[in-house]
Amino acid sequence: MKKHIFSLMALAMWGMQAYAQTQQEPSVLKANGKIYVVVGIIAIIFLLIVIYLFRLDKKISRLEKQSS
């Protein structure tokens, strides 16, 4: 489990590096900070879709067990 947590952290840091790397003007999208609200909403929708997919996956696994 520890290993997975480390790889998660590495992924997050990699993202932050991509995010912090440039010294240019911040883009117009971020000018008033509202874009974070949109990002949050997209993240929530995507997470719900993922939960739905995992539940579907489980249901199919149960069907597989029944029919074998």
Place this chain on the structure above:
Amino acid sequence: MKFLQKAWYKALAVLLVMYTLVYGLLIDLPTDVGILDETIRNLFYHVPMWFGMMLILLAAWINSLLYLSKPSAKRDAYATELTNVGLLMGFCGLLTGMFWAYNTWGTAWTNDPKLNGVAAGMAIYGGYWMIQKSVNDDAKRARLGAVYNVFVFPIFLALIVVMPKLAQSSIHPGSGDTVNFKTYNSSQNMEMVFYPAVVGWTLLFVWIAELRTRFRLIKLQKDNEKAHF
């Protein structure tokens, strides 16, 4: 622990797509991207659809070859569903591309070699669906589909990758005389979202293909049981 052994690629898909959705919107862009402006962020959403489609159709092609060398219901199910989901990804790419084109070039469809190649390629894959839907004998349908797929995939690649590259002129990035995104990308932070995006989106659609395949195999088994009674 057992969950991660079985579903590692699904977890990876979720992580990478989540990363793409968040950082794709938040990273600072190179300043000179011409008329693309902020829409160059579509590189993380529109382009991975096509890359993913090609990878998934390649997987379907390999499954069709394996089916022909050693026929089995499992190989047929994987080849068919990977093709279906690959084409779904292609349609996602097509629709997003048309929307992007409408807002950048002013029209949803141009007679660009890249776009016409895709239209012809999709039409050819329509033939694959025709075989799947119109042949009743299961073994015959599987064999015909596999043979068709083996021939069609290389033609499809020629139409959507090779021919546009060889074209004299094009307005679609990365084909004909146009440049691709690497030319714009001086700070190289777009690569750090783009490549994870390709892997993430592809794995997400592979997951859907896997679910459809397993469902198909269960249904096949149930039908066989019914036929025996």
